[in-house]
Structures are given as C-alpha cells and as structure tokens.
Amino acid sequence: MSAHDSPDPSKAVLWDTHYHGHDVISTRSFGYFLYLLSDGMLFATLFAAYGVLSYSHSYFNGQTPADFVHPWYTFTQTVALFLSVLAYGMGMSAVKKGNKAGLMNGLIAAFVLGVIFLGLDIHDMMDLAAHGVTVQTSGGASAFIVLTQVHAAHIFFGLLWILVMMAQVAAKGFTTDTVGRLLSLRMFWHLQAIIWVFVFVFVYLWGYMS
Amino acid sequence: MLVQVPGGWNPLLGRLAIDQIPYTNPILAPLFVAVVIGAVIILGLITYYHKWGYLWKEWLTTVDHKKLGVMYIILGLVMLFRGFIDGLMIRTQQVWANGPQSSGVFGAVHGYLTPFHFGQVYSAHGLIMILLAATPLLVGFMNIIVPLQVGARDMAYPYLNALGLWITAAAVALIMISLFVGDFAHNGWFGYAPIFELQYSPGVGVDYWIWTLELTALGTTLGGINLIATIVKMRAPGMTWFRLPIFTWASLSANIIALTSFPALQVALFLVACDRYLGSHFFTAGFGGNLMLYTNLFWIWGHPEVYFVILPAFGMMSEIFPAFSEKPLFGYITMVAASFAIAGVSWLVWLHHFFTMGAGPDVNSFFSVATMLVGIPTGVKVFNWAFTMYRGRITYTAAMLWAIGALFLLLVGGLTGMMLAIPAINYMVHNSVFVIAHFHSMLLVIVYAIFGSVLFWFPKVFGFKLDEFWAKTMFWLFSAGSVLVFVPMYMLGFMGQTRRLDYVFNTAWHPYLVTEEIGIAVYCLSVAAFFVLLYVSIRDRVKNRVGQDAWGTSRSLEWLTHSPVPFYNFAVTPHVNARDELAWRRHNGINEAQPTQYVDIHMPNNTGVAIYIGALTFVLGFALTWRMWWLCLLSLVAIIALMIVRSWRGDPGYIITAAELEKMEREAMQRQQQVEGHLPHHGGQAVPGGAMAYEGQKVSPLGTPPSSGGDHH
Ligand code: HEM
Ligand SMILES: [Cu+2]
Numbered sequence: 001m002s003a004h005d006s007p008d009p010s011k012a013v014l015w016d017t018h019y020h021g022h023d024v025i026s027t028r029s030f031g032y033f034l035y036l037l038s039d040g041m042l043f044a045t046l047f048a049a050y051g052v053l054s055y056s057h058s059y060f061n062g063q064t065p066a067d068f069v070h071p072w073y074t075f076t077q078t079v080a081l082f083l084s085v086l087a088y089g090m091g092m093s094a095v096k097k098g099n100k101a102g103l104m105n106g107l108i109a110a111f112v113l114g115v116i117f118l119g120l121d122i123h124d125m126m127d128l129a130a131h132g133v134t135v136q137t138s139g140g141a142s143a144f145i146v147l148t149q150v151h152a153a154h155i156f157f158g159l160l161w162i163l164v165m166m167a168q169v170a171a172k173g174f175t176t177d178t179v180g181r182l183l184s185l186r187m188f189w190h191l192q193a194i195i196w197v198f199v200f201v202f203v204y205l206w207g208y209m210s
Numbered sequence: 211m212l213v214q215v216p217g218g219w220n221p222l223l224g225r226l227a228i229d230q231i232p233y234t235n236p237i238l239a240p241l242f243v244a245v246v247i248g249a250v251i252i253l254g255l256i257t258y259y260h261k262w263g264y265l266w267k268e269w270l271t272t273v274d275h276k277k278l279g280v281m282y283i284i285l286g287l288v289m290l291f292r293g294f295i296d297g298l299m300i301r302t303q304q305v306w307a308n309g310p311q312s313s314g315v316f317g318a319v320h321g322y323l324t325p326f327h328f329g330q331v332y333s334a335h336g337l338i339m340i341l342l343a344a345t346p347l348l349v350g351f352m353n354i355i356v357p358l359q360v361g362a363r364d365m366a367y368p369y370l371n372a373l374g375l376w377i378t379a380a381a382v383a384l385i386m387i388s389l390f391v392g393d394f395a396h397n398g399w400f401g402y403a404p405i406f407e408l409q410y411s412p413g414v415g416v417d418y419w420i421w422t423l424e425l426t427a428l429g430t431t432l433g434g435i436n437l438i439a440t441i442v443k444m445r446a447p448g449m450t451w452f453r454l455p456i457f458t459w460a461s462l463s464a465n466i467i468a469l470t471s472f473p474a475l476q477v478a479l480f481l482v483a484c485d486r487y488l489g490s491h492f493f494t495a496g497f498g499g500n501l502m503l504y505t506n507l508f509w510i511w512g513h514p515e516v517y518f519v520i521l522p523a524f525g526m527m528s529e530i531f532p533a534f535s536e537k538p539l540f541g542y543i544t545m546v547a548a549s550f551a552i553a554g555v556s557w558l559v560w561l562h563h564f565f566t567m568g569a570g571p572d573v574n575s576f577f578s579v580a581t582m583l584v585g586i587p588t589g590v591k592v593f594n595w596a597f598t599m600y601r602g603r604i605t606y607t608a609a610m611l612w613a614i615g616a617l618f619l620l621l622v623g624g625l626t627g628m629m630l631a632i633p634a635i636n637y638m639v640h641n642s643v644f645v646i647a648h649f650h651s652m653l654l655v656i657v658y659a660i661f662g663s664v665l666f667w668f669p670k671v672f673g674f675k676l677d678e679f680w681a682k683t684m685f686w687l688f689s690a691g692s693v694l695v696f697v698p699m700y701m702l703g704f705m706g707q708t709r710r711l712d713y714v715f716n717t718a719w720h721p722y723l724v725t726e727e728i729g730i731a732v733y734c735l736s737v738a739a740f741f742v743l744l745y746v747s748i749r750d751r752v753k754n755r756v757g758q759d760a761w762g763t764s765r766s767l768e769w770l771t772h773s774p775v776p777f778y779n780f781a782v783t784p785h786v787n788a789r790d791e792l793a794w795r796r797h798n799g800i801n802e803a804q805p806t807q808y809v810d811i812h813m814p815n816n817t818g819v820a821i822y823i824g825a826l827t828f829v830l831g832f833a834l835t836w837r838m839w840w841l842c843l844l845s846l847v848a849i850i851a852l853m854i855v856r857s858w859r860g861d862p863g864y865i866i867t868a869a870e871l872e873k874m875e876r877e878a879m880q881r882q883q884q885v886e887g888h889l890p891h892h893g894g895q896a897v898p899g900g901a902m903a904y905e906g907q908k909v910s911p912l913g914t915p916p917s918s919g920g921d922h923h
Contacts, residue, residue: 009798012787015805016447019783027366031439034469038431041473045507049481049492052503060491060498134211135490139498142490146481164854177860 025180032184036191039154043195046150050143050203054210058140065144065207068133074204077120078196081155084113085193092186095179103169103182110189111162114155121152144203151199154192161185213489215837216412224838225414230392236316237327242390271816273368274777275353276671278375282350283664285375285382290343290657292386294737296335298730301695303328305727309717320713328712329396330415334385336399337419340519341426342382344653347660348522349374349433352461354671356437358768358775359455361446361784366439368814369861374432376824381425384831388418392835395419398710400512401482403493403504408486414835416486420479421831427472427479428827434468437461446767448786455766455790456545460525463549464518467556471514478507487837502567509560517556520652521549523659524591527613530662531595533764534610535602538790541594548587548594555584565633566640574633581631588624592617605763608681612662615689616655623651626700644703647696654692661685669760673774674751680743687736694729698722755885759801765790770801772878778811778866781875808868808875815863819856823849 021027056064091106125145128134135142165185168178219225232238256262269277306312307321314320323331357365365371388394395415397406406416441462445454454462482504484490491497493504532539539545561569561577595617604610626648629635639645661684669675702722707714714723747754759769769792771780782805788794795801826845833841 007787009787009794009800012800013448013785014787014795014800014803015782016785017782017805017807017809019447019785021362022443027439027443030443031367031370031435034435034438035431038435038469038473041470042477045474045477045510049477049503049507052500052506053492053498058498058500060496135484135488136213137491137497139491139494139500142484142492142499146484146490146492160850164857168858177857181857 024176025183028180029183029187032187036187039191040195043147043151043198046143046147047198047202050147053139053143054207055140058138058143060138060140062138062141063131063133064140064210065204066210068128068131069204069208071205071208073120073124074200077117077124078200080113080117080120081193081196084110084117085189087113088186088189092182095174095182098174100169100173104166107162107166107169111159111166114159114162118152118155118159121148121155125149144207147203148199151192151195154188154195158185158189158192161188211488213408213487215408219837221840222838224833224836224841226391226836226838230414231390232393237322238389245390266818267816270821271372271818273364273372273814273816273820275357275365275368275371276775276777278371279350279352279354280671282346282353282375282378285379286343286345286347286350289338289346289382291737293335293338293343294733296331296338298734299323299331300328300335301723301727301730303331304711304714305720305723307712308714308720308723310715311717323712325712326393326396329398329710330394332710333395333398333419334388337422338385339653340399340515341423342378342385344519344656344660345426345430346378348464348519348656349378349430351526351660351663351667352437352465352522353433355667355768356458356461357440357444358670358771358779359458359766360441360444360449361767361780361786362440362444363779363783363811364814365436366443367436369817369820369856370432371436372817372820373823374429374436376821377425377432377827378429380824380828380831381422381429383828384418384425384835385422387832388415388422392418400508401504403482403501404495404499406482406486407494408489416482417835420483420486421834423479424476424483425827425831427476430468431472431476434465434472437465438469446783446786449767450786452543452546453786453789453791456528456539456542457522457525457766459546460521460528460549463553464521464525467514467518467521467553471511471518471557474507475511475515478504478511481507483834502564505564505567506560509563510557512563513560514553514556516649516652517552519656521552523616523656524549526659526663526666527595527616528591529766530609530613530659530666531598532790533666533761534605534607534613535599536605536763537598537602538765538793539594540597540600541590542789544590545594548590551587552584555580555587559584562631562636564640565636578631578633582628585624585628588620592620592624607665607761608676608678608685609662609665611682611685612658612665615685616658616662619651619655619658619692623648623655626651639703641708642703643699643707643709646709647699647703650696650699654696661688666761667768669754669756670768670773670775672751673756673772674747674754675756675760676747677743677750677754680739680746684736684739684743687732687739691729691733691736694732695726696729698725698729757882757886759792759796765793767791770795772882776874776878778813778871781805781808781871804875804879808871810868811866811871812863813866815861817856817861819852823852826852 052058054065087106087109089106091103091110094100094102094106128145133141133145135145162185165178165182168181172178215225217225218227233242256265269281272278303321303323307314307318312320315322316324318324318327321328353365353371357363385394392414395401395406395411395418397411397416397419401416401419404410406419441454441458481490481492485492485494485499491499493499493501495501528539528545558580559577561567561573562581565574565577626644630639630645630648665676665681699722702719705719707716707719756773758772760773761769767784767786768775770784784791792801795803826849830842830845830849833839833845
C-alpha cells in the first residue's frame with residue numbers, strides 16, 4: 001500500500017463538504033470531444049475502405065474519379081464550408097462579449113454557407129447519377145459515393161443543429177446549457193471541415209489525378 | 211436507388227407477411243406460446259399488485275447509475291440464459307446428428323434442426339453471448355462500481371447513461387423478436403462476404419443481424435464515452451491517478467478500446483447494409499468489390515472487442531484477490547501498465563483471425579509476433595495475482611473461488627491462444643473446434659469473473675450477502691460442466707472437427723460428443739443451482755444483511771458508503787488520502803468516521819425520454835429490417851424530435867437539502883447499527899475477516915470518530 005505518500009491519519013481530511021466538482025461545461029465538452037473521437041474513427045474506417053476500393057480494377061472498367069471529378073467545382077464547396085466555419089467562429093467570439101446579435105449573425109451566415117455546400121454536393125451527386133455513376137456501378141464508385149455522402153449527412157445534421165441552437169439562444173439567451181451546446185457544435189463543425197480537407201485531398205484530388 | 215427485394219413487398223408492411231411467422235415450426239411455435247403465456251402472467255402480476263407506477267418511477271425512467279447498472283446486469287443474465295439455450299441446442303444437434311445412421315425429426319435428415327435453422331442458432335449464440343450477454347454484464351458492473359470507486363454522485367451524464375441502456379435493450383428486443391417474426395442470420399456471428407449479400411441470403415435474417423449489431427454498437431459507444439468522462443472528470447478530491455482503484459483503471463482502458471473500435475464495426479455493418487439495401491458493391495464477388503475488406507474491417511473491431519470484454523474482467527479479479535487475500539494488490543503500477551499495453555496491442559493483431567487469407571509470410575509473421583506480444587502484459591497480470599495471494603490470509607469465499615477458476619481458465623485460454631498465434635499451427639486448426647475451445651476458455655474467464663463479482667458486490671448493491679453454500683455448489687457444477695464440455699472439444703479440434711457442423715460425419719467422435727453433452731447437462735444443474743441460490747439468499751436476506759464494509763477486508767471507496775448504496779451515493783464527497791482508501795482508513799481506525807456537516811446536494815431528475823428513444827430505435831431497427839420505409843422515416847423523425855425536445859427542456863435537477871440528507875443518513879446509520887450488532891453471529895465461518903472486522907466496534911453517532919480501529923493486525 002502506498003502508506004508512505006498518505007498524510008498523517010490524525011490530521012487527514014476525510015470529507016470534502018464543499019466540493020462541487022468540475023464545471024458543467026468542461027465536463028460536457030470533454031464528453032463531446034470523446035464522441036468526436038469516435039466520429040473520427042468512423043471516417044478513418046471509411047477512408048480505409050475507400051483506399052482498398054480505389055484500385056483501377058475496383059471501378060470494374062467503369063468511370064473512375066479521373067473521369068467524373070471536377071476539382072474547381074469541389075473547390076467551391078471547400079470555400080463555402082471553410083467560410084461557414086469562419087462565420088461560426090466569429091459568432092462564437094461574440095458570445096464572449098455576451099453579444100447575442102453577433103452570435104445570431106454568425107450562425108445565420110454559417111447556416112447559409114453550409115446550405116450552399118450541401119446544395120452543391122447534392123447537385124454533384126445528381127450529376128453523377130445522370131452520367132451513370134451510382135453506388136450500383138462498381139465497388140470503387142460505391143466507396144466514393146458513400147464516403148462523401150456520409151460526410152454530407154454530417155453536414156445535414158450540423159445544419160439542423162445550428163437551427164436548433166438559433167432557436168434556443170433566441171428563446172433563452174446565453175445559459176450554461178446553450179453556451180455549452182454552442183461549444184460542442186463548434187467542435188463538431190470544425191471537425192467536419194477538417195474531415196472535408198481529407199475528403200477533398202484524398203478522395204477528390206487524388207482520385208482526379210490517378 | 212433501392213434494390214428490388216426477392217419475394218413480396220408492399221408499401222405498408224414492407225416484406226412482412228403472415229407466412230413470415232413460423233407458426234408451423236415444431237420448435238418455435240410451442241416456444242412462442244410459452245413466451246406469450248409467460249408474458250401474460252408477468253404483466254398480469256404487475257397489474258394485480260399495482261406495480262406499474264413503481265416500475266415506471268423507480269426503474270424505467272431512472273437515471274441512477276446503480277439502477278441502470280442493475281438493469282444492464284439483469285438484461286445480460288437473461289441473454290446469458292438465452293445464449294445458453296442456444297448452446298445446448300447446438301451440442302444436442304451434434305451429438306444426435308452423428309454418422310449416417312443417425313435419425314432425423316422435424317424435417318431434418320439428421321438430428322432435429324435443419325441446416326438453415328442450425329445456422330441461425332449458432333449465429334445467434336455467438337452474437338448474443340459476446341455482445342448481448344458479456345458486454346451488458348460488464349457495462350452494468352462498470353456502471354455501478356466505477357462512480358462509487360471514484361467517489362462520484364453519478365456518472366458524468368446520467369441521461370446518456372439511461373439512453374445507452376435502452377438502446378442496448380432495443381438490440382436485445384430486436385434479436386428476440388427475430389425468433390418469432392422472420393428468421394435470423396445464418397452467416398455466423400461475424401458474417402462472411404459474400405454469403406450475407408442479398409443474392410445469397412435473400413431473407414431478413416441478415417438484416418436483423420445488421421441492425422442488432424448497429425444498435426449494440428451505438429449503445430456501447432455511448433456507454434464508453436460516459437465511463438471515460440466519469441473517470442476523468444468526476445473523481446473525488448484527492449483521488450489522483452495513481453490512487454484510482456484498479457477496476458476503474460481496467461474500465462478506463464477497456465472503454466478507450468470501445469470508443470475507438472466500435473466505429474469500425476458500425477462502418478463495416480453499414481457498408482453491408484449499403485450492399486443489401488442500395489445495391490452497392492463493397493463486398494460483392496464481382497463489380498470491383500472486395501470480400502476480404504469486410505473480414506478485415508470486422509476484425510479490426512473484433513479483436514479489440516475481445517479485449518474490451520476481458521479487461522474489465524481482469525479488473526474484477528484484481529479487486530477480488532486482494533480483498534480475500536487481505537493484502538494490497540501486488541504490483542499496482544505494473545497492473546495499470548499491463549492493461550494499457552494490452553489495450554494498445556489489441557489494435558495490431560486483427561489479422562490473426564484469418565492467417566489463412568494468405569497475406570504472405572511477412573504480413574503473417576508481423577501479426578503472429580504482435581499477437582504473441584499480448585502474452586507479456588497478460589503474464590504480468592497473472593503473476594501479480596499469484597503474488598497477491600502468496601502469503602496472504604486467503605479466505606475461500608465463493609467469490610474467491612470464481613476468481614481463482616478464472617485464473618486457471620486464463621492460463622488454458624492464453625496458452626492455446628499462443629498456439630493459434632503461430633501461423634504454421636493456425637493453418638492446421640483454423641476454423642476447427644480447437645478455436646472454439648480457445649475462445650470459450652477466454653470468455654469463460656469473463657463469465658467466472660462476472661459471477662465472482664456478482665457475489666462480491668451483491669451485498670454492496672442490495673445490502674445482503676448471497677448464500678455461500680449454494681454459490682459454491684454452483685461454482686463446482688459450473689466448473690465440472692466447463693471441463694466436460696471443453697476438454698473433449700480441444701481434443702476434437704486436434705482430430706479435425708471443423709466448427710459449425712450441423713451433421714458430424716465421423717462416428718469415432720461419438721464418445722467425445724457424448725461427453726460434451728453430459729457437460730451440458732451438468733451446466734443445466736449449475737443453472738438450477740443459481741436459481742436456488744437466488745431463492746435461498748432472498749429468503750434469508752434479513753439474516754445476511756451487511757454493513758458498509760460487507761466483507762470486512764475490502765479496500766476501495768465503494769465500501770465507504772452504506773449498503774445498499776443510497777441514491778446519492780455519498781452524503782458528503784469523501785476526500786481521498788491513499789490508494790485503497792478504505793483499507794487505509796481501517797488500518798488507522800478511522801473507517802467508521804462520519805462527516806460532521808451536510809450541505810445541499812444537487813441531483814438529476816428522472817426522465818422518460820431515454821426509454822422512449824430506446825423504444826423508437828427498436829422500431830427503427832425493425833422497420834429497416836422489414837423495409838417499411840414510412841416507418842423508418844417516422845421513427846427517425848420522432849427520435850430527432852425527442853432529442854430536440856429534451857435539449858430544449860434541459861434538466862434543472864432537484865435539491866436534497868442538508869436537513870433531509872441528515873435525516874436519511876441518521877436512519878441509515880441506525881439500520882446499520884442493528885445489522886452490525888448481529889454480524890459476529892453470522893457468516894463467521896465463511897468470512898472470518900468480515901466478522902472480525904466488526905468485533906468490538908460500535909457505530910459511532912454522527913460526527914465523533916470511533917476510538918478503536920478495524921484491521922486486525
Ligand atoms: C493471450 C492472448 C490471446 C491470443 C494469443 C489469442 C489468439 C487467437 C487467435 C490466433 C485466434 C484465431 C484463431 C483462428 O480462427 O484460427 C483467436 C480467436 C479468437 N479469440 Fe483469441 N487470443 C487471445 C485472447 C483472447 C481473449 C482475451 C479473448 C476474449 C475474451 C479471445 C477471444 C477469441 C475469439 C472470440 C476468437 C474467435 C472468433 C471466431 O472465430 O469466431 N481471445 N484468438
Ligand atoms: Cu483476436
């Protein structure tokens with residue numbers, strides 16, 4: 001037993017009457033961070049699957065990303081998503097000053113830019129389908145589409161969440177609950193942008209070039 | 211987008227039709243009747259005794275980690291029983307359907323199960339035992355014990371905790387309903403590509419399998435987040451990392467594995483779902499799919515998962531050995547390091563499940579060596595336990611017997627694992643029942659540790675001990691069963707019996723199969739002993755009541771509060787001064803000291819949202835399985851709506867005032883005084899340590915520490 005590093009029992013404090021634990025926001029943010037870790041693993045697995053299914057034979061003699069990726073189009077998406085993250089960040093800096101209108105403007109801008117991103121994505125997918133590239137075309141096409149659309153689904157739920165937060169802040173202002181959630185949402189939104197970097201580089205650009 | 215399914219489909223009911231209900235099956239139809247009668251009786255009794263309100267208020271809507279843990283454990287035990295019945299059916303089929311002369315009934319040529327039905331039974335058996343029995347049992351214990359051991363009032367996120375339980379329960383419900391509506395997968399618990407593709411498995415079985423796995427994966431991930439956050443954020447003051455009880459360390463390492471590996475399973479299964487629902491080509495044999503991609507993804511989760519279940523079991527053993535050897539755990543730091551080493555290495559070994567894929571000598575050698583590395587930290591643990599017992603004052607309580615049994619099994623399972631880790635041997639015995647015997651030895655370690663823990667912590671949770679005589683009877687029967695079933699299985703593995711045979715051609719194996727069947731019969735006796743154990747213990751509960759420190763030799767913080775634990779855990783947060791805090795206090799004669807002052811405490815409210823969402827995830831899984839698209843959409847929207855509503859409302863919690871708290875504590879103290887007055891007369895034989903620790907001690911009134919101490923050195 002580690003008796004040597006223990007205090008003298010006659011003087012030891014046995015109870016902590018006024019202990020209040022960690023503050024709520026830090027505990028929640030930590031848990032949310034853990035969730036994001038698992039979300040990152042989810043994408044890592046999808047990337048692994050994409051890696052395995054991106055050989056030339058994976059496309060079963062069909063079209064490959066070199067045929068159907070338009071880098072500049074996707075770059076527009078990248079810009080939209082990054083601006084959205086920037087807008088969100090600026091909104092959050094307004095929270096520090098207790099500036100509700102500033103936050104709202106940031107959220108609205110983030111939302112609109114996110115919708116633009118998603119709209120471009122959906123248009124891209126419809127375009128692909130029109131050119132005969134669907135999940136049913138080949139293993140490679142399946143991996144390409146599922147990976148990008150799982151990311152898009154994250155964006156969709158993020159947008160929904162932004163709406164919910166706008167309503168909550170409008171109704172309740174800045175409380176422990178709402179600010180904590182805004183922080184979690186910020187982590188989520190940033191992570192999706194970071195993952196998009198990988199999607200853009202390793203799926204779109206790499207696919208386009210090989 | 212969606213693929214055309216073979217057979218009928220209509221917009222309202224999807225693939226569900228009356229002929230999907232196996233009412234002509236001679237095994238399932240009577241079972242269904244029995245289940246319905248059982249359910250009617252139980253529901254009737256609840257109604258008759260007006261217990262619905264109680265059930266709803268105290269259990270179904272609770273966010274109390276102890277009650278949730280108890281429900282996890284009950285769920286796990288029920289599924290352990292169901293899985294056991296599956297195992298019994300498998301063994302009976304093999305001993306019956308042995309050799310060309312063997313008879314057949316119920317439409318089977320040999321034995322009593324058709325190959326398709328047999329395939330469903332073994333698939334369900336494996337899935338249930340690993341994910342719906344072992345996992346909930348362990349998660350249940352972690353739920354109950356970890357917050358107590360770190361000195362917290364509850365888990366970090368009580369509501370999320372309830373959500374995790376109800377999602378797991380939804381997975382259980384889904385696999386149970388597959389018995390009576392449609393059928394279950396026949397592709398083994400881990401599945402093979404491309405057999406689970408729609409062309410080869412056109413029924414709904416594989417879909418049940420997918421969504422059951424997805425739901426458990428979700429529930430376990432949520433639980434993992436909660437446990438990690440609880441350990442990191444909720445420790446009582448003074449609880450530094452190296453004062454953390456060892457079970458908590460084990461839980462931390464296990465949940466880090468869970469958090470990082472379950473997403474791989476979720477993705478693997480999601481991609482199977484894409485293949486089956488959207489017609490994609492991830493794992494198809496043509497169109498550029500890759501069959502081995504599935505196997506890799508599955509085992510990238512699958513191997514860490516086996517360590518996810520064994521690490522908490524190691525933690526349990528690490529609590530039981532010191533308590534009944536009356537010594538601190540030997541090599542605490544190395545034990546922690548070993549847990550994390552095992553967790554780390556568990557990520558690098560997945561390929562040993564399919565050396566026969568033929569990845570080539572370099573790859574196979576790498577994974578072979580990596581696998582054998584696991585033996586080092588595991589060996590460290592085994593020696594630490596042995597040294598903990600060495601020169602200890604060992605009491606052979608039933609809990610201790612289970613822990614020692616686990617140690618022996620670990621030796622057998624670990625060494626056979628080492629054999630399997632050598633590719634040259636593996637090529638000979640892969641997919642034989644030798645592998646089955648290996649991992650059953652390993653999973654039995656978990657089962658033994660769990661039964662040991664049930665005995666060890668039961669008095670903490672319910673306030674009275676389980677009957678030692680029946681617990682030991684159960685232990686010996688169970689162990690006899692294990693030997694009778696698995697020793698012949700190892701032998702048959704060497705002789706070449708492959709796994710999952712619905713018909714065993716070689717009659718020379720008959721004696722072995724019969725021995726295994728006898729083992730199953732002995733297992734049945736041990737199950738009966740378990741029920742007797744419960745009955746006798748509940749009958750004698752007044753006699754077996756215990757105080758705070760039920761065994762008198764326990765060491766960590768959970769034994770510092772009352773038994774049963776009040777809903778607020780600790781009236782006042784304990785301040786931790788040592789590793790093995792309670793042992794330290796006892797050693798210094800201050801283990802009975804009570805707080806002098808109370809303050810208000812803030813507790814979370816109960817909520818029905820968790821169980822509603824759980825129920826909706828079940829509906830979602832069911833609708834996905836049967837392809838009722840409208841219902842999928844409806845339940846998904848309802849889940850999201852409920853989440854938004856809950857987030858809108860938040861939970862202000864409620865306050866227990868200092869005065870109320872003091873009153874409750876005083877009552878608990880009085881109850882305890884009564885109990886401890888009795889204690890020396892009872893259980894003195896079985897747990898001398900426990901009885902002696904109470905000798906000559908008076909429970910002090912609130913505030914004043916007692917004059918003399920407890921440890922009898
Ligand atoms: C000492 C450490 C261990 C080693 C070296 C080891 C090695 C192996 C190997 C090489 C296989 C593949 C056999 C084959 O299919 O050809 C295997 C299978 C298996 N092991 Fe272990 N193992 C160890 C510990 C464990 C533990 C702790 C558990 C679970 C609690 C476990 C559960 C399993 C399971 C479930 C399978 C087979 C799954 C299946 O094919 O259905 N093993 N083990
Ligand atoms: Cu393994």
